[in-house]
Amino acid sequence: MKDCFARPIASAPDAWFDMVERDWNDGEKVRDRTTKRRRCLNLGSYNYLGFGSFDEYCTPRVIESLKKFSASTCSSRVDAGTTSVHVELEECVAKYVRKHSAIVFGMGYATNSFIIPVLIGKGGLIISDSLNHSSIINGARGSGANIRIFQHNTPSHLERILREEIAERQTKTHKPWKKIIVIVEGIYSMEGEICKLPEIVSICKKYKAYVYLDEAHSIGAIGNTGRGVCELLGVNTADVDIMMGTFSKSFASCGGYIAGSKELIQYLKHHCPAHLYATSISTPSAQQIISAIRVILGEDGSNRGAQKLARIRENSNYFRSELRNMGFKGMLARKCKFLYQNESHLLPHKRANSKRNMKQVAIAVVGFPATPLMLGRARICISASHSKQDLIKALEVISKVGDLTGIKYFPAAPKKQEAEKDTIKLV
């Protein structure tokens, strides 16, 4: 069982990587690394736009910034940790996300955990989606505010809860809520679903609640220019009060950001503990993000960014439809990830995973507590750096393994493509 997780790799997390083979001594207790490497197709890393290895535009600039500023500033942002690269990064991110200002932190998880307690405290209410990430749950618990959960991606349930809470609080305790923040994610990492943002934003506007959008997986990967779920669904960014995202996925760097109005960012810079006490984000990582954003927007003088975005759309649409045709049960359509769900224990997936590995395809397998106990799943992350041949090979392997382990729950479709009504297609 343990072999499925924490597999070390010996190269960059690109379309193909070298997986390190491990020896298992004494049952499952000790595992030694061997010097043997196996070249595997990478369907498990969050390398959506293919920046996860040497890049002709980004890497030279990153190395230059490393030589100029060194790997770390050893200081918090307010002391001596702000370099010209950090200032440029925040301006670049704010412009990209279409907000007035942004603030950047060294870790995406910490961004949520440390920002939410600054914005809301006792006497406030947080309404969070039932499948929100652990960092949001940690931040909400740490804030001291009351927490209510609404059914995953169900705007009608959110509205019901808002009405109930505002009305009951006033009549029962005569101390109305100080403020209400609704926290949703752009793309849910374990489901692969896109948030119903337009409906949620209109409900929040009606009931005067603030919207906090976590775009960890969607920024840089969906939308015409990769600007995330707001661009894809046509939501005005001025309607989302706090936009959060991370750089460890599409931008292949590290860290997280919060974007919002000028006053919001000024307030956060003065009070957020991560800004005051934590070491600032490493300068070469910051440079990688700036360069990646420039490539995506075409500011490097080429159209590689647009090509990457188009390729990831094509790849994921193709892969999803092929898997459905084969008879696998998949989650709702997505631009960059595809999941398939299995209503049984995790074990068939684990067996499938080992078999796939022998055939050189690496996929992430997820179980409890990240997913419900009986709903283990395998998660496939499509990247812009995968070629058509890579995907065809992966599909062959998955199909064979699916047959062997019996996880094809639907009959295979005839050779014609089915129409997908409930998917969001990009024109």
Add this chain to the structure above:
Amino acid sequence: MDTNLVEMCRAGLKWFTMLLDAPSARIVLFGVRIQGHIFVEVLLGFVIVFLLSQKSYKPPQRPLTEQEIDELCDEWVPEPLIPPITQDMRHEPPVLESAAGPHTTVDGKDVVNFASANYLGLIGHQKLLESCTSALEKYGVGSCGPRGFYGTIDVHIDCETRISKFLGTPDTILYSYGLSTMFSTIPCFCKRGDIIVADEGVHWGIQNGLQLSRSTIIYFKHNDMDSLRSTLEKIMTKNKRSKNLRRYIVAEAVYQNSGQIAPLDEIVKLKEKYRFRVILDESNSLGVLGRSGRGLAEHHGVPIEKIDVVTAAMGHALATEGGFCTGNARIIDYQRLSSSGYVFSASLPPYLASAAITAIDVIDQNPELLVKMKQNIALLWKGLKDIKGMSLASDPESPIVFLKLEKSSGSTKDDLLLLEKMADRALKEDSLLVVSSKKSFLDKCRLPVGIKLFVSAGHSDSDLIKASESLKRLASELLL
């Protein structure tokens, strides 16, 4: 008619008094003669008890109609998301135009930098830059995944092995952010119902971890072993259930908020006497204390096995980013599945892990860096000994030199503004970059605020003399 009424009342009263007095005139209970009025009082008592035991009248509640809910929702006005911005929130930090070494460039001017915790001067070290460059060319920047899903690069495993070898512990786990190390480790082991005794001066990352753990937190006076002893004594003697609960002591090796060094030998003696476990944060002592830089345990001659959990951020002497936790193999293995900051977060970028390995190699091979740093601390202490208006509050061997205000204005906010002004003037007039204390409203630490200087092995004697002269001059101008 009036007379008849009066006659009737008088008769009634006479009869009533006779009734009360008659039988009881002979009763003596507990040495007290029972008079008639006792019966009245007892009767009144029964009436009162009866009334109190009745449920208060509540009108039956009917559910709100949709229209009423709409009205209430329309009436409700939330607070603004953030309070209004004040002048002090608009303060901008200095922007560096070169590496944050002992000398750096701000606004085109060369500035002496005492604001980076670059204790051994490894920022800009040739070997670190070479190892980072080769890691960047091989692995790119990010690892694009959490440790569980193909985010474990072989460099991470090498780094963990190297740290274990350096500190002499069985196993190590790497975290991707220094501040997240403590706030992930503490809730991993400490749960609701456990008892944690923590120093009141611990930094915010530890405070957050303590809060998330939901355990019972008891603070003891900052770095005061008598206070710790009496707290442990009280816990073990007063509460009989304590023996069945898990008990921890949380301390920092070198306190970020005051520069004091924890007396580890005494803490270990107390821990063994009262049977507690120790969680120690060695962020500012790794590479600094001890003959070979192996931290507080080496400094006090305590075997590292006596400390149950050691955590550290690598953004200080090791001149890289991230953090780690080290201890026995079971503790580390447990964190690989249960520590939220490890499982749910992308792993450390490989080039930073490779920088950590190289930094440890450099420390091992160059013990003269530690000697130089210790000499620099001594020289700075000599220069700042007779500063007016402030006093040295840190330990003489600590790399964080902390000058606290001798006379506080009474309001922490005013003190912080004054110190910020002092730091700004030091930068503008003397090209000296120092740290003035910053406090978030979420920070519970109430230690005195002041100016901090991070001493580096890369500082020259003239830098240290310049710093002391400048601070002495500004202190006499602004504080007296």
